[in-house]
Amino acid sequence: MTARILLLGGTGDALAIARTLGAPHIYSLAGLGRVPADLACAVRVGGFGGALGLARFLAEEDIALVLDATHPYAAQISANAARACEAAHVPYWALRRAPWQPQPGDDWRMVNGWAGVIEALAPFARPLFTLGREPLAHLDEVPERQHWTIRCLDAHPGHARARVIDARGPFTPEGERKLFTEACIDVVVSKNSGGAATEAKLAVAREMGLPVVMMRRPPLPDAQREFASAQQAIDALANDIQRSLNA
Template identity: 35%
Template structure:
């Protein structure tokens, strides 16, 4: 195992699987988590939790830890840490790759309304709708002005402060199988889903359930990101790590 660590900016299922694979290969891995989930799943390798203090803090951390390679495997909507990563890479010249799962695309039977922002999603909800808000707790406040809508807010952890919504109920759970999601949507008499185009399989089950039930979905598109070296699966990133670290060893 090299003393120089690979730093993974994580918090996604893909980041966890990548850390497991790299540690099994004998790599030293540090996974960085934002700390928003109170009881995250156990990760292989070393783990740090909390912010770095912006791009400057991340740059300093990379230098202090003598990081050999930076992997941005954060959520597709986690734009701030991804922007900080690009600044830090430019400053340190450390090798870099982004692991980003492909976006979802509508299939026959889907009833999507694509919007570019939370504000557009708020405006697109019809009056008297019963809406599943499948969003992180930091994205709920925008919907507070829709007192004419009943919201079912699903979260993994309870909110630290009361939700600023007029008519809502809170559901503390993770997405289940398609049949579980179908039963949940039916039981709650939901007429609409609002979610972000996160991609991946873990939270796609609600989209499949909505398609089967004929429910409309307001889909918030991914933010436009600067062009960077991006790979879409763990295997490709693992191969990239082999190539980069092999090249670094050849120089020493």
Template identity: 40%
Template sequence: MRILLLGGTGEARALARALHPGVEVISSLAGRVPDPALPAGQVRIGGFGGVEGMRRWLTETPVDAVVDATHPFAATITAHAAEVCADLGLPHLVLARPAWPPGDAILVSSDREAAETVAQQGFTRVFLTTGRTGVGAFRHSEAWFLIRAVTPPDADLLPRRHHVLLSRGPYRYDDELEVLRSHRIDALVTKNSGGEMTRPKLDAAAALGVPVVMVDRPAVPAGVRTVATVADAVAWLSSPAR
């Protein structure tokens, strides 16, 4: 069996380890993160070039199934994979880690709505953890931002008052408490990425009574099979009914 694994997440690497070497795994990474952790098996780095590029690649490199284990907010590649697999009749699965329960968080549907909420609520010192691509929605804000990202955001997207903290998880609860306290944070803005690696910031915010603005994750395309665990993905790949 050969599968295309759309990866870049811890779940994708765990799935590649679980399958390799019995299954030929070709992991595809977007290439946006420098020095990424590489999964077991073959690796390709870089985009496909949209729907047509992915369709061409899958035609030239036949696979038995496609597993999408990308970040829950990688909506474009998820939509492209769903469309191409439907067109080609390829078995297709989305492995999506469970979302965090929102609790008392202010739920919003986009980075732009999160920026509007920051302004409406009058927050002045914001811990922004939506990733480098989400920073632009806040560039006209009057608040001060502690921006945590793996790679530096483009300078023209940055708000006037900010500090960039380059960092890569996993994060510890005690460290997150210190970040919130030392920077006098009065609001946390995050995406509902789910998972344990970045969960401690939510626990720290709850302990300190810091309000959370949470961007809800995009919906998976209609009709696409979804599982929440690596074990379920392995079971699906092993099933003749897939």
């Protein structure tokens, strides 16, 4: 019998891995964004109830391996997964996508958390937020001299001093130039997510001489095995599945 894998996802890398999995493996999503309909593996939507709830799930579902391919900034989910795996004596693997690195001509302003973002934005008038949903919780705090453009997965009406764009990458340099110009963007706010799907904004910011307020990655738990790309994880999973079939 093939050992069951629990894939913790929500990123494009995770979806690439999920498309290689069949029954009886499970692809777990927090519930944000669209649920893919073209997968052979089971799809689970929603939380587990913290580390203890996840540990119970691992035992009840006879999970033999957890692969954490969540967003690099989903620190709490990763911490819960590592603790649950330790408690349940289940191997914990992690996909740690390489962060972007500043290039010649970049003007990155590194910050920690939302308070750091707001402080760094004080001199600017037309920021573009590419942080996901977080700015939506602060729409009532937009300073009178600023107008925010917020790009995330969720449609939202915004208000007089904020425009919300619901869009999903990959984004192109041409599209980013058009957005930056039409919205009169004077600073870009980003997480250092890594990957190619949303990197065009950094290239266009460099090209246009715009600063980037970059949120540092949170610390993540140690993994028993780490991968830098989805393909590395897919190859390792294929080898382990084959070994389990031959056992």
